[in-house]
Amino acid sequence: FPVENIRNFSIIAHVDHGKSTLADRLLEMTGAIAKTERNKQVLDKLQVERERGITVKAQTASLFYMYNGQTYLLNLIDTPGHVDFSYEVSRSISACQGVLLIVDANQGIQAQTVANFYLAFEAQLTIIPVLNKIDLKNADPERVASQIEKVFDIPKEDCIRISAKLGTNVDQVLEEIVKRIPPPVARGDEPFKALVFDSTFDHYRGVVTNIALFGGQVSKGDKIMSAHAGKVYEVNEVGILRPEEQPTDRLYGGQVGYLIAGMKEVKEAQIGDTLFHQKHPVEALPGFKPAKAMVFAGMYPVDQSEYSSLRSAVDRLTLNDSSVTVQRDSSHALGAGWRLGFLGLLHMEVFNQRLEQEYNASVIMTVPTVPYKAVFSSAKLIKGHRGVQKNMVYIDDQRVMMKYLFPLNEVIVDFYDHLKSLSSGYASFDYEDAGYQPADLVKMDILLNGKPVEELAMIVHRDKAYSSGKALCERLKDCIPRQLFEIAVQAAIGSKVMARETIKAYRKNVLAKCYGGDITRKMKLLKKQAEGKKKMRRIGNIEVPKDAFISVLKRK
Numbered sequence: 066f067p068v069e070n071i072r073n074f075s076i077i078a079h080v081d082h083g084k085s086t087l088a089d090r091l092l093e094m095t096g097a098i099a100k101t102e103r104n105k106q107v108l109d110k111l112q113v114e115r116e117r118g119i120t121v122k123a124q125t126a127s128l129f130y131m132y133n134g135q136t137y138l139l140n141l142i143d144t145p146g147h148v149d150f151s152y153e154v155s156r157s158i159s160a161c162q163g164v165l166l167i168v169d170a171n172q173g174i175q176a177q178t179v180a181n182f183y184l185a186f187e188a189q190l191t192i193i194p195v196l197n198k199i200d201l202k203n204a205d206p207e208r209v210a211s212q213i214e215k216v217f218d219i220p221k222e223d224c225i226r227i228s229a230k231l232g233t234n235v236d237q238v239l240e241e242i243v244k245r246i247p248p249p250v251a252r253g254d255e256p257f258k259a260l261v262f263d264s265t266f267d268h269y270r271g272v273v274t275n276i277a278l279f280g281g282q283v284s285k286g287d288k289i290m291s292a293h294a295g296k297v298y299e300v301n302e303v304g305i306l307r308p309e310e311q312p313t314d315r316l317y318g319g320q321v322g323y324l325i326a327g328m329k330e331v332k333e334a335q336i337g338d339t340l341f342h343q344k345h346p347v348e349a350l351p352g353f354k355p356a357k358a359m360v361f362a363g364m365y366p367v368d369q370s371e372y373s374s375l376r377s378a379v380d381r382l383t384l385n386d387s388s389v390t391v392q393r394d395s396s397h398a399l400g401a402g403w404r405l406g407f408l409g410l411l412h413m414e415v416f417n418q419r420l421e422q423e424y425n426a427s428v429i430m431t432v433p434t435v436p437y438k439a440v441f442s443s444a445k446l447i448k449g450h451r452g453v454q455k456n457m458v459y460i461d462d463q464r465v466m467m468k469y470l471f472p473l474n475e476v477i478v479d480f481y482d483h484l485k486s487l488s489s490g491y492a493s494f495d496y497e498d499a500g501y502q503p504a505d506l507v508k509m510d511i512l513l514n515g516k517p518v519e520e521l522a523m524i525v526h527r528d529k530a531y532s533s534g535k536a537l538c539e540r541l542k543d544c545i546p547r548q549l550f551e552i553a554v555q556a557a558i559g560s561k562v563m564a565r566e567t568i569k570a571y572r573k574n575v576l577a578k579c580y581g582g583d584i585t586r587k588m589k590l591l592k593k594q595a596e597g598k599k600k601m602r603r604i605g606n607i608e609v610p611k612d613a614f615i616s617v618l619k620r621k
């Protein structure tokens with residue numbers, strides 16, 4: 066396939082502005098998928114993505130498009146929209162020469178529109194602004210085009226106005242991809258050089274890598290090496306993604322596709338690695354800046370006998386999501402486990418859910434924390450979420466972009482939900498790391514009948530110790546089922562108790578219901594209890610459901 070006829074592009078947008086819908090339309094119009102209701106959000110393959118309606122993993126699809134009597138190969142790389150997954154966005158972008166920047170013609174520019182724009186801009190990609198949802202009654206493409214001109218310095222005439230839902234002007238999008246985005250720079254007579262921009266573990270075939278070829282070509286039987294692992298592999302299969310894997314004889318410079326080469330170990334296929342022919346070593350591509358973990362939590366198997374199977378599940382899942390950092394850890398209450406670092410709370414929840422759904426693992430996650438470096442005593446301007454305003458830019462007469470400096474722990478838990486409800490859903494939010502700052506912090510313990518729950522110990526700002534201790538005790542009270550005896554739930558700093566709640570004992574007649582009556586109902590009840598037990602963790606003689614650990618931290 067001639068390189069001049071290849072276009073590699075991504076779709077970037079704020080969440081819900083219509084990436085997945087547009088991707089579906091592009092796939093349909095180029096015949097990659099049939100036009101049916103069942104094919105909704107084809108690129109969102111993971112169960113967690115369909116359930117939550119979000120994109121977590123970037124997926125790739127190769128489309129064939131006829132224009133002016135010529136066939137073009139368009140490689141589309143879908144990207145997630147949520148801030149927690151911006152690492153995926155920058156990876157997708159590295160395999161592209163251009164992006165479609167989708168903006169909802171009703172909502173206009175939002176926080177992640179800005180964040181994603183800068184990722185593409187810094188990578189020097191061609192940016193095609195696309196105003197979506199023009200079918201909406203309240204759509205105002207004129208206003209949004211002006212915003213784009215003002216904030217991104219892109220002439221408003223460059224905006225394409227579409228309805229991804231109805232398919233209006235989507236043909237124009239395909240045309241402009243061919244016209245405006247340059248083909249990749251790659252020559253067939255160069256040595257083979259490919260960037261691994263994603264990899265997954267397949268239970269039957271081992272590691273499957275997604276690669277972007279920066280030069281040369283590769284086919285079955287070739288002996289290749291990876292710069293990172295330094296091992297030699299024979300290529301078993303190459304092909305393109307339509308979006309299903311479709312084997313081909315060969316992949317050429319400029320193309321995007323998949324490669325299977327008998328890599329068995331997860332460590333052998335690092336994302337960001339460079340592949341080349343054994344006989345023609347090349348200089349490694351720059352790879353990726355490792356994503357910075359912002360939220361940390363302990364993870365333990367519910368049952369210690371599942372430690373080793375959980376370890377391989379964690380290995381395989383982190384291969385697919387290398388933004389998770391993993392460190393071995395152990396707790397005398399929970400046994401051997403790990404300390405995991407995530408990009409945010411949603412990222413942590415999605416990881417947990419993927420472990421359960423894709424690897425059938427049952428785990429206990431501890432309360433998430435953020436990294437701290439030192440504790441100083443100093444008065445600080447403190448207010449609400451302890452934010453300090455940095456700057457403010459008017460996007461137009463109705464919209465303003467504000468930058469604040471926040472302590473990260475104020476942001477990870479419920480800041481986003483708070484912001485959304487205060488602004489009736491109008492405000493949007495994105496963040497980046499601004500370094501460590503001094504603060505007046507204390508360690509708060511949570512006690513159940515006097516026994517500290519080490520998983521729930523947390524560092525809090527002194528001025529918030531009382532209110533968060535009280536809130537935590539109240540949440541715990543709701544999360545821990547009544548037991549045969551009374552339970553005191555306390556929050557304490559050192560020996561000083563800040564807050565207390567009491568969980569009353571069962572009344573006898575609740576248990577009495579289990580006796581007599583329908584035997585099948587009783588068996589069902591017992592089975593349910595036994596299953597429930599698996600998800601419990603004992604503290605002293607108190608049983609705590611594992612869900613309590615995550616749910617207590619989310620304030621209402």
Ligand code: GDP
Pocket residue numbers: 078079080081082083084085086087118119120146197198199200201227228229230231
């Ligand atoms: P993503 O989060 O960017 O992938 O957004 P989705 O493609 O999942 O779309 C979010 C919501 O907007 C869905 O309910 C879509 O049906 C809806 N949507 C997408 N495009 C359009 C459009 O052109 N018009 C209208 N009215 N709704 C749209």
Ligand code: MG
Pocket residue numbers: 084085086109118119120
């Ligand atoms: Mg989506």
